[in-house]
Amino acid sequence: MAPEKDTLIKAYKLMCTAKAMADVYDANRTVTKYVHSTSRGHEAIQLALGFQLKAFDYVSPYYRDESLLLGIGLKPYELMLQLLAKADDPFSGGRSYYSHPSLRKDGMPVIPHQSSATGMQAIPTTGLAHGVAYKESQGLSNPLEKSVVVCSMGDGSVTEGEVAEALQMAVLKKLPILYFIQDNDWGISATGSEMRAMNAYEYAAGFKGLERRSIDGSDFVESWQAVKEALAYVRVHRAPMLLHAKVPLLGHHTSGVRKEWYRTDEDLGSHQTNDPGPKLRLYLIRENLASDFDLKAIEEETTLEVAKQFEDAKNANDPKIITVLDHIYTPSKATLETGVRCPEGKEPSVMVDAALHAIDEIMRTHPEAIFYGQDVGKRLGGVFREAATLADKYGTDTRSLYSRFNSWDECNWG
Ligand SMILES: Cc1ncc(C[n+]2csc(CCOP(=O)(O)OP(=O)(O)O)c2C)c(N)n1
Numbered sequence: 501m502a503p504e505k506d507t508l509i510k511a512y513k514l515m516c517t518a519k520a521m522a523d524v525y526d527a528n529r530t531v532t533k534y535v536h537s538t539s540r541g542h543e544a545i546q547l548a549l550g551f552q553l554k555a556f557d558y559v560s561p562y563y564r565d566e567s568l569l570l571g572i573g574l575k576p577y578e579l580m581l582q583l584l585a586k587a588d589d590p591f592s593g594g595r596s597y598y599s600h601p602s603l604r605k606d607g608m609p610v611i612p613h614q615s616s617a618t619g620m621q622a623i624p625t626t627g628l629a630h631g632v633a634y635k636e637s638q639g640l641s642n643p644l645e646k647s648v649v650v651c652s653m654g655d656g657s658v659t660e661g662e663v664a665e666a667l668q669m670a671v672l673k674k675l676p677i678l679y680f681i682q683d684n685d686w687g688i689s690a691t692g693s694e695m696r697a698m699n700a701y702e703y704a705a706g707f708k709g710l711e712r713r714s715i716d717g718s719d720f721v722e723s724w725q726a727v728k729e730a731l732a733y734v735r736v737h738r739a740p741m742l743l744h745a746k747v748p749l750l751g752h753h754t755s756g757v758r759k760e761w762y763r764t765d766e767d768l769g770s771h772q773t774n775d776p777g778p779k780l781r782l783y784l785i786r787e788n789l790a791s792d793f794d795l796k797a798i799e800e801e802t803t804l805e806v807a808k809q810f811e812d813a814k815n816a817n818d819p820k821i822i823t824v825l826d827h828i829y830t831p832s833k834a835t836l837e838t839g840v841r842c843p844e845g846k847e848p849s850v851m852v853d854a855a856l857h858a859i860d861e862i863m864r865t866h867p868e869a870i871f872y873g874q875d876v877g878k879r880l881g882g883v884f885r886e887a888a889t890l891a892d893k894y895g896t897d898t899r900s901l902y903s904r905f906n907s908w909d910e911c912n913w914g
């Protein structure tokens with residue numbers, strides 16, 4: 501079923517907004533001097549996701565997910581504050597690159613902090629899904645909120661070893677995560693055929709239990725329906741899925757390179773024919789949902805609005821020097837040592853035992869804690885016995901309700 505007319509018009513407006521933003525950034529290169537990427541070419545699939553995420557979902561976007569951010573409700577002005585490293589940048593107060601969001605805002609999905617190293621979101625985001633699944637299994641989350649965790653990546657990033665590790669864990673633990681892959685067939689200057697032997701959809705077939713689907717991510721109607729079904733799959737089955745969306749790359753990889761340096765006219769031309777904006781425009785007119793006149797009005801309004809918001813962002817305050825050391829460390833409650841270091845009459849503990857006792861205490865007092873990692877298992881408890889006895893006490897299955905504790909009464913809910 502196609503999305504409602506209002507959704508289609510909103511998508512068209514935001515596609516025009518994203519295009520106007522890219523044009524303004526390119527025309528003001530002396531002002532937009534920090535390196536940035538735009539979402540040109542990827543707008544349809546990103547908006548389809550942004551529109552359908554819920555406030556209790558989690559999403560790890562990457563540097564090209566500007567339209568996804570517009571889709572969840574952020575304003576161009578807010579994104580521009582980060583572009584220009586302004587004090588009121590909602591993500592990092594002017595500390596991180598453009599489109600490197602981190603967000604906890606009412607009514608919007610939670611966004612954990614992002615790295616600039618590609619593919620690095622795969623493992624932490626899968627860990628996030630592990631946390632969501634674990635809290636559900638312990639009855640520690642709102643049963644009405646079946647959160648989906650989304651990990652968004654480009655096709656080049658999927659070739660990294662990190663991603664294989666994440667997918668392995670997602671299928672092993674059956675985690676509620678959607679791997680959202682935007683395949684524009686380019687890394688920076690390397691093409692798909694230079695980077696990989698198969699695309700992400702084909703790669704996903706090697707992970708037993710990973711549901712997968714491949715779509716045309718430049719078509720908003722197809723993207724919206726596919727994202728709807730993918731989110732429903734993860735939400736209901738509490739299991740991982742990979743959605744592979746083919747998209748064109750219309751802008752430069754980042755503002756730091758020019759596409760004309762290494763892309764042929766043929767390549768640029770073929771990507772251009774898949775621009776999601778004109779495709780949606782044609783659909784709206786063909787289906788009698790809007791007239792050429794209506795759409796021209798949207799195009800003009802969004803261009804003016806983006807230009808105005810850019811002027812406002814340029815005039816916004818820079819961060820105060822005095823705030824430079826803010827947000828480096830989370831304030832800690834543990835500022836003073838308590839207890840006795842060498843209690844009389846007690847043998848000193850070796851370091852590995854001290855670590856084991858500390859983890860034991862955490863597991864005992866925090867029902868939401870999971871202990872995992874390479875070689876953490878029940879049989880021996882690690883070669884140095886650093887996890888010895890823990891699995892007997894707290895269980896090994898992270899998905900069944902009563903498994904982690906020997907008995908429910910052992911939980912310290914205080
Ligand atoms: C670990 C790492 N290696 C290399 C880079 C340099 N780099 C930045 S973006 C990029 C290409 C990524 O391509 P893809 O994942 O397909 O995303 P796209 O930009 O095409 O959307 C590379 C190689 C990096 N940031 N991090």
Ligand SMILES: [Mg+2]
Nearest residue numbers: 654655684686
């Ligand atoms: Mg790519």
